Amino acid sequence: MKHTSKLHFTILLLTAAAIIGLLSTLLALVLKNITFVYEVSFFLKAKEYPILFFLFPFVALSVIHWLREKVFMKKENKGITEIFETVSNKRNSLPAYKIPSHFINGFLTVIFGGSTGIEVSTVVATATVGSMARKKESRFRKYKTTLINCGIAAGITALFGNPLAGFFFCYEIISKKWNLLKLSAVLVALTVATLLINLVHDGPLFNIHLTGWHLHALPWFLLLGVIAACLSVYLTRCVLFFKATYSRLNSYYSKIVISSVILGSLLFVLPQLYGEGYHAITENMKHAQTLVLTPGLFMLFAAIVLLKPIATSATLASGGDGGVFAPSLFMGAFLGLLIALLHNTFFSAQVIPLNFMILGMGAMLSASIHAPLTAVFLTCGLIGDYTLLVPALLICFVAKFTAKSLYPFTVYTYQKA
Template sequence: MTKTAQLRKNHKWIVLQKLTVASLLIGFLCAFMAVSLKRLTEHYEEILFHKASVNWIFFLIFPIFGLSIIYFLRQYLFKKKENKGIKEIFETTANTNKKLPVYKVPSHFFNGLLTVVFGGSTGIEVSTVVASAAIGSVAQQKENMFRRYKTELICAGIAAGITALFSSPIAGILFALEVISKKITKTFAFTTIVAVAIAYGFILVLDEKPLFAVTVSTWHLHAFPYFILLGILAGANSVYLTKSVLYIKNRFAQIDKQSYRILIGSVIISVSLLVLPQLYGEGYHAVKTLFNTSGSIALTTSFVLTILGILVLKPIITSITLASGGDGGVFAPSMFLGAFLGLFLAIILNTFFDSNVIPLNFMIIGMAAMLSASIHAPFTALFLICGLINDYTLFFPILVVSLVSKTTAKFIYPYTVYTYQPKSVK
């Protein structure tokens, strides 16, 4: 072996060692951050939602208080920079000179937490993703030899964060691949797998429980055409969600003063929460309740009005939350809407067509279908939802319906809230 070849071999070994250490640290830090954010959000959201349920005046106070605190944090602590969500990651990976600064970790952590616990109708998933990406980006900036591996280390952080949040390592890897990287390299595979392994080990040590404790017994082949119908409806509904976010954000951007945005947004959110408390926060409390009662729900007028109100208002309130300065994305709203859409379709089929379908199955499949259509990532949605319930009984119907919903959504409207780029005015 020549001296030059030996030097190259030694250099590759050094790079591999440093990448391993960086991936281990990224995996642990992202998992710790994601679990901390999840537990804090669940704890305080439950407390504050209970307070508001007992005394309705808090439905009026909490949204304006939360959005105002986020505004002051941004102004005086986070360099007056607005959080752009996953678009920040796309901009960073597309530009070699752009980076995610370290303050993005506490910015998304606290802003995501405050948004949800004070009633903002979104979730902490995107906050977790961007904060995790920032951890990966900061790690990449620490070593000159990591300059060419920026996307890989960012994706390692994202995969670890998703793994810890949803207890699904495959979903973490697939999200980083389907949504962010869109290509796989040896370095991507190595760094992501190492980070995810550490993150998954961390949540196993903590004995993290699945978000939804449900038991899926079986599914019936005769329900398959109805599953396809659910996929088509979810695809169309996801476009409504996407267009709502894009339109309302654009309208709010035309309001000059942030104080007016907060005031207008919080008033609309508060009134909506008074009418439909299920819209509070990420809405998982309402989904959990429906999981437990889905088999005994009858098609009454109040049920129909409630479901229709949720399907119409949730995208609007989510959009207003984000446009008013709240931190979050469409992960939780998509799954929330999918659960209600699936339940509504199942009840209609059983009531009018004597279809004898299982409402619980439709709720779970609906969650995956809406998520797949909203972010154009069917395989991420498949493993993420199976990880959330810790059950793979519905694996095949979820896979098929997720593909159907994504195809439907792309046929109607080719963009997601993350990939849409406004046309520049010439």
């Protein structure tokens, strides 16, 4: 009788995992696709009327502030920190309003030019889907973390098209304590997510063809990993500095105005910083193999890499919803391209710039969130190709451990002394 009861509960939990996987995948796919459509539309309009580069962030941040005060319980979205607090039992569960709060705020932030991405918004919203399932069924009370992981794993899979990225994100970032039942539940959610994205033909974000890589490029790959680690620390410290500085401002509208001016100025000069920046990555991937390094191009790419953290920090410190996922991928792509062009121009290295863009994305992400396996499989999912798996594993681990030795925290793990 006891065995039958346990089997019945296991089936019930796995069924819940499948439903969570389905709902989380749908949520992530809708947010991903509508954000892409409107981000492109608003970006083209802003390029036509540059004054909108200043107005768009002001509108988005003002609406987000109004929604928080009038609709979302006057509670500020704290990103992945909210999940950590829930998993560690500092809070019982993620409240249901976190789903529309992160969905709407993430959407508004990115389409109006906020220099971040929807990844963290998706992670918290889908984690809330899992948390709500725990509230619906009292027997799931002690499986809260399992159900939250089911939602997150499915959401990451939907965003990046790779279930391994979803799995390793849960393992490296959310919870390292696993058992057979938890693993089984997450695998069920991942299976549902994978089936659904294949059913709707949601392909890789970057449609490119890789031709392979050469052993002589390995030293340059390692150098890229070290530089990416240093840059990730700059990104982390920049975000933390802005948040600490803004916390001393009494008026919330002062924060919005200051950020709108900073972000608008940067977007006016460097429109590549608009939103997630994937449009800029795609454009440069098309021409990576034929680009010739000039002083002007060097200045452009260096400015993009060095100013992106400021744009991201201004967005997040003033209430924009997001994190460092998309900024890390963006910075890594342009860093990799710049380093490859420098190698080929001054050292006749004959490396493949496109490979460096892909590996740069993985290295920056790994260093920024201290999750090398997530970065490897997420990057492979972005292009739907495992040609660079071996060098990606190498460079992502080098980047992570170098970054951690330079600064032990990420924006998600930093705690005030």
